[in-house]
Amino acid sequence: MSSMNFKRGHLLYFVTVADEGQITRAARKLELAQPALSQAIAQLESDLGFKLLERHARGVTLTPAGEAFLVKARAAVSAWSDAAATAASMARARRGTIAFGFLGVPPGLDSPKVLEGFSQANPEIDVCYRELPFPTAVTSSWLGNVDVAVCHSPPLDPGVWVEVLRREPRVVLAPRRHPLAQRRELTVAEVLDETFIGLHPSVEPTWASFWSLDDHRGEAPRQLTADGAANPHEVLAALAVRQAITTVPASVAGLIPNVLSGLVAIPLRDADPASIALVGHEDRANPLVQALLQFALGNTGADGDLAI
Amino acid sequence: MFSQVQLHYFVTVSEEGQITRAARRLHLAQPALSQAIAHLESELGIDLFVRHPRGVTLTRAGEAFLVKARAALAAEAETAQMGLSLRRAASAAIVVGFVGPPPMVSTPALFATFAERNPDAQISFRDLPFPRGATTTWLADVDVAVCQLPMSEQGVSVQPVRVEPRAVVAHRGHALAEHPEVDVADVLEETFVSYHPEVQPTWAGFHSLDDHRGGPPRRVTSDNALTSLQMLGIMSSPRAITTVPYADAKLARQVLPNIVAIPLRDAAPAAVSLVWREGAGNPLLEDLVQAATRLASGGDELDEL
Numbered sequence: 035m036s037s038m039n040f041k042r043g044h045l046l047y048f049v050t051v052a053d054e055g056q057i058t059r060a061a062r063k064l065e066l067a068q069p070a071l072s073q074a075i076a077q078l079e080s081d082l083g084f085k086l087l088e089r090h091a092r093g094v095t096l097t098p099a100g101e102a103f104l105v106k107a108r109a110a111v112s113a114w115s116d117a118a119a120t121a122a123s124m125a126r127a128r129r130g131t132i133a134f135g136f137l138g139v140p141p142g143l144d145s146p147k148v149l150e151g152f153s154q155a156n157p158e159i160d161v162c163y164r165e166l167p168f169p170t171a172v173t174s175s176w177l178g179n180v181d182v183a184v185c186h187s188p189p190l191d192p193g194v195w196v197e198v199l200r201r202e203p204r205v206v207l208a209p210r211r212h213p214l215a216q217r218r219e220l221t222v223a224e225v226l227d228e229t230f231i232g233l234h235p236s237v238e239p240t241w242a243s244f245w246s247l248d249d250h251r252g253e254a255p256r257q258l259t260a261d262g263a264a265n266p267h268e269v270l271a272a273l274a275v276r277q278a279i280t281t282v283p284a285s286v287a288g289l290i291p292n293v294l295s296g297l298v299a300i301p302l303r304d305a306d307p308a309s310i311a312l313v314g315h316e317d318r319a320n321p322l323v324q325a326l327l328q329f330a331l332g333n334t335g336a337d338g339d340l341a342i
Numbered sequence: 343m344f345s346q347v348q349l350h351y352f353v354t355v356s357e358e359g360q361i362t363r364a365a366r367r368l369h370l371a372q373p374a375l376s377q378a379i380a381h382l383e384s385e386l387g388i389d390l391f392v393r394h395p396r397g398v399t400l401t402r403a404g405e406a407f408l409v410k411a412r413a414a415l416a417a418e419a420e421t422a423q424m425g426l427s428l429r430r431a432a433s434a435a436i437v438v439g440f441v442g443p444p445p446m447v448s449t450p451a452l453f454a455t456f457a458e459r460n461p462d463a464q465i466s467f468r469d470l471p472f473p474r475g476a477t478t479t480w481l482a483d484v485d486v487a488v489c490q491l492p493m494s495e496q497g498v499s500v501q502p503v504r505v506e507p508r509a510v511v512a513h514r515g516h517a518l519a520e521h522p523e524v525d526v527a528d529v530l531e532e533t534f535v536s537y538h539p540e541v542q543p544t545w546a547g548f549h550s551l552d553d554h555r556g557g558p559p560r561r562v563t564s565d566n567a568l569t570s571l572q573m574l575g576i577m578s579s580p581r582a583i584t585t586v587p588y589a590d591a592k593l594a595r596q597v598l599p600n601i602v603a604i605p606l607r608d609a610a611p612a613a614v615s616l617v618w619r620e621g622a623g624n625p626l627l628e629d630l631v632q633a634a635t636r637l638a639s640g641g642d643e644l645d646e647l
């Protein structure tokens with residue numbers, strides 16, 4: 035009655051089932067067989083001594099006890115994975131490796147200067163690139179296993195630092211057959227009423243809405259496509275088949291039409307710029323990341339832009 | 343991944359700064375602990391400690407990992423506590439903590455009503471030390487506590503059961519013992535019972551009349567109390583006084599012939615309350631709170647003492 039023994043791994047299973055609302059989908063995400071997951075959840079319920087889930091024909095819902103337990107289980111799962119990720123980051127630093135996250139366009143293409151300079155100045159440090167999806171609600175868990183990432187500033191959360199490197203104009207990206215495709219330049223007012231590519235609900239809302247110009251419109255676009263894109267590739271795939279647009283930082287826009295001839299990039303004369311930033315974990319004290327940050331901050335160009 | 347036991351060993355060694363001392367605290371042989379730490383370091387791929395002849399110190403990586411290891415252990419402990427609370431909620435059980443006299447004595451009407459309404463409830467009582475650290479942590483092993491107000495905190499709810507005057511408790515040989523009643527001004531300069539340094543300052547201060555004095559007593563005993571019994575233990579000689587709710591003082595006098603309870607005419611009253619962590623939704627707790635709310639508005643609880 036008074037002791038509580040459950041397997042820690044089962045907490046992750048439970049949190050995933052609660053988030054997915056379905057054993058089948060959760061099993062797929064966890065790469066487990068569905069019966070094995072059902073059995074693990076039943077075992078957890080029996081270890082705890084109360085029911086976590088109500089089973090329905092089309093999925094599962096949490097019992098009130100399950101909801102109260104979920105809050106603590108989620109915090110425990112994230113604290114353990116944070117501890118593991120911190121250790122992994124330190125172990126990488128000891129091996130002389132930085133895991134560097136990026137969105138879509140590899141940093142070596144859209145901002146070669148700093149990374150080349152940093153590698154020349156620190157030949158013993160090996161930078162490994164990891165592609166990330168769009169930022170999700172909690173920036174520190176989105177960063178997860180990378181030590182540092184470069185992207186348009188995500189919202190601050192207590193677990194991360196954000197150091198803005200440079201500001202870049204936003205540019206409209208549209209399919210070649212779009213009515214706006216022939217324009218050499220556009221103003222914000224001209225595109226506010228267009229249909230924009232919709233991003234996935236898990237993408238951090240402020241970050242997501244920046245690319246559909248909600249900051250200028252003051253609200254969501256009249257029409258968003260149902261694509262639910264969760265990363266840059268899905269946005270490009272959607273653009274190829276939709277009568278819709280999106281915006282991207284100028285450095286990205288400069289590269290895309292070279293690769294995808296079906297898309298055009300049109301400068302937006304009066305949109306507020308995107309802030310391209312380095313983002314890292316606040317409390318991991320990774321010495322190599324500190325060296326990289328120092329190098330980046332010490333390499334501001336004559337135009338005020340950092341050369342990353 | 344690393345285990346809970348490994349993290350616990352690591353945190354203990356970092357707190358002790360010495361494998362030998364940490365091994366003693368963990369009831370382990372020193373070589374076994376050294377080996378466990380070395381094993382953890384090789385699993386993580388980082389050095390956690392620098393070894394010196396006289397002990398160990400954390401590396402920078404060890405420092406960063408210590409913060410995360412503590413957070414992981416605390417989060418898991420909280421999950422287990424919530425699991426236990428929810429298990430009790432699901433099985434008609436409730437654990438009631440108390441400070442000082444047991445609830446059957448300090449709040450008899452409340453628990454009589456509660457037992458009558460819930461004949462099948464498994465109710466158990468647990469003696470709590472004075473609140474120290476965070477109130478939520480102090481309440482970790484109980485569903486609710488009956489006591490005076492601890493430090494208020496987010497996630498902690500309070501329902502007063504009754505409000506009552508404070509009384510001075512002293513040894514029969516104390517100079518004040520002959521007084522039928524006293525004023526606050528008469529006792530502010532006395533030597534007071536000292537409370538353990540970890541006891542919440544507002545709690546200790548309330549018993550020492552800091553709320554009336556505007557600061558701690560000028561003189562306190564050299565020994566300090568972490569529980570009600572220790573507090574009464576310090577009272578075994580006529581050297582110091584403290585104050586408690588009047589009912590508690592009367593009870594102490596009934597049980598301990600060497601103790602006197604002297605009403606404090608003009609001290610701000612004490613609120614004996616139910617205090618609980620929110621979240622587990624135990625139906626028995628809800629019922630107990632309801633009963634307390636009714637009693638608090640009726641005000642007949644104290645008459646029974």
